[in-house]
Amino acid sequence: MPDSSHSPDKQRARAFFRVPRLLRRLRGPILLMLAALGFALLGERLELEENYTSALVLAAKICTAGAIGWAITNTVDAAIARQLSMLRQRWSNDLDMRRRTTRLDVLRRVWNVIGGVATMAAVFTVIPWARQIGVSMFASAGIAGIALGIAARPMLANLIAGLQIAFTQPIRIEDAVVVENEWGWIEEIGLFYVVIRVWDWRRLVVPLSHFIEKPFQNWTRESGTIIGSIIWEVDHRAPIAAMREELHAICRRSPLWDSRIANLQVTDTNERTISIRALASAPNAQDAWDLRCFIREEMIVWLQTRHPEALPRLRAETVPNAAPQRAGQPAHEAQSA
Numbered sequence: 240m241p242d243s244s245h246s247p248d249k250q251r252a253r254a255f256f257r258v259p260r261l262l263r264r265l266r267g268p269i270l271l272m273l274a275a276l277g278f279a280l281l282g283e284r285l286e287l288e289e290n291y292t293s294a295l296v297l298a299a300k301i302c303t304a305g306a307i308g309w310a311i312t313n314t315v316d317a318a319i320a321r322q323l324s325m326l327r328q329r330w331s332n333d334l335d336m337r338r339r340t341t342r343l344d345v346l347r348r349v350w351n352v353i354g355g356v357a358t359m360a361a362v363f364t365v366i367p368w369a370r371q372i373g374v375s376m377f378a379s380a381g382i383a384g385i386a387l388g389i390a391a392r393p394m395l396a397n398l399i400a401g402l403q404i405a406f407t408q409p410i411r412i413e414d415a416v417v418v419e420n421e422w423g424w425i426e427e428i429g430l431f432y433v434v435i436r437v438w439d440w441r442r443l444v445v446p447l448s449h450f451i452e453k454p455f456q457n458w459t460r461e462s463g464t465i466i467g468s469i470i471w472e473v474d475h476r477a478p479i480a481a482m483r484e485e486l487h488a489i490c491r492r493s494p495l496w497d498s499r500i501a502n503l504q505v506t507d508t509n510e511r512t513i514s515i516r517a518l519a520s521a522p523n524a525q526d527a528w529d530l531r532c533f534i535r536e537e538m539i540v541w542l543q544t545r546h547p548e549a550l551p552r553l554r555a556e557t558v559p560n561a562a563p564q565r566a567g568q569p570a571h572e573a574q575s576a
Contacts, residue, residue: 264317268310275302300365308358312351319347337411341428344412345405348430349398397431400447404428409450410457415465415524417456418445422524438528458524466500466520467527469535472512473542477549479505479515482538486517489537495530497522512551 262269275298282295326340363369404410414425416435423437433450435443449455458465483503490496500520507514519534521527542549 264313265310268306268313271302271306271309275299275306278302297366301362304361304365305358308354308361312354312358315350315354316347319343319350323347337413338408341408341411342405345401345428345430349401349405352398352430397447400451401428401430403451404447409460411459414460415458415463417458418443418449463523464497464499464520465524465527466518467531469517469519469531469538470506471515471517471535471538472551473515473549474551475508475513477513477515477542478546479503481546482515482542482549485538485541486519486534489534489541490519490530492537493530493533495521495526495533511553 278295278299282292282299323340323343326336326343410416410425410428410433412425412428416423416425418435421435421437421443423435423441423443425433426436426442427434428447431447433445433447435445437443486503487501490498490501497520500518502518504516505513506516517534517538519527519530521530
C-alpha cells in the first residue's frame, strides 16, 4: 500500500503551510508599512500645522522606504535559507553538494550586508537634509565615502575575499585543511572570517583574506582520498620483504583502508638504523590518521613477536683493559707487562 504522506496533495498542503514562515519573517516590514500608512492618514485627515503635516509625511516616507528594503532583504534571505536547509538535509560527502552549500552560505551573508546598506541609503534619500548621504551611499562616491573606504579597508578586503571564495571556492564547508600548522575542518565561512574546527575541538578563527593572500593546505580540494605515511627506524637486520607483506596483511584487516595504495620502501639509512616508510590510502583525512596509527602499532607488535632482532639497538665494541701503569714506569714497559 503506498504511503499517502508522500502524495502530491500532501506535498502541496505542506508547501502551503510553509507560507506562514515567510509571513513571520515579514512581520517587521508589514508593521513598518502599517505605521507608514497610519502616518499618511494622519497627515491627510487631521488639520494640523504645516510643520506637523510635513513631519508626518516624512515619517511615512521613511517607514515606506525602510519597509520595502527590509521586505526585499528578508524575502531573498528566506529563499536562500530554505535552499541551504534542503541541501543540509541531503548532506553527504558529495563535493558538488558542499560546493553549492558554501556558495549559498557566503552569498546569503553578503546579500544581508548589501540589503542593509541599500535600505539605509533609500531611507536617507527621502530625508531632504540627508539626501546627499543616501546618494553617496548608492554611488559609492564623495569624500565621506572615500574616507570610509580607506578606514574600512581591512573589512572591505575580507568582504571581497568572501566573494572570491564563494565563486572560486579554494575552500568549502567541511573541507579538511592545514592552516598555521593546525589541522582541522572548515566549520563556518562568515563575511569576514573562517572558523576552523581543529582536530582537538578547538576553534581557529582566520580572516578570509588569509585564504586569498597566503598558501594553505586543502586535503579535500578535489576528493577526500588522501595518502598517509608511516615511518619506522629499524635495525639493519630488519626483514624488508616480510615487512612489505605484513603491511598488506595489516591493511586488509583494517576497514579504514580504501584498497588503493599500500607500499613500503627504505627511504634512508645511517650507521645505526634504516628508515622505512609505508604509504597507505584512506577515503578521508580522519580515517587516514586512524589508519596510520593502526598500521604503526600492528607493525611494532609484529616485529616484537616475530623479528625482535629488527628493533633498533646500540652496538659497541669492547677492548680488553690494559695493565695499570706504575708511577715512574715508561708506558711501553706497562704495556709489555
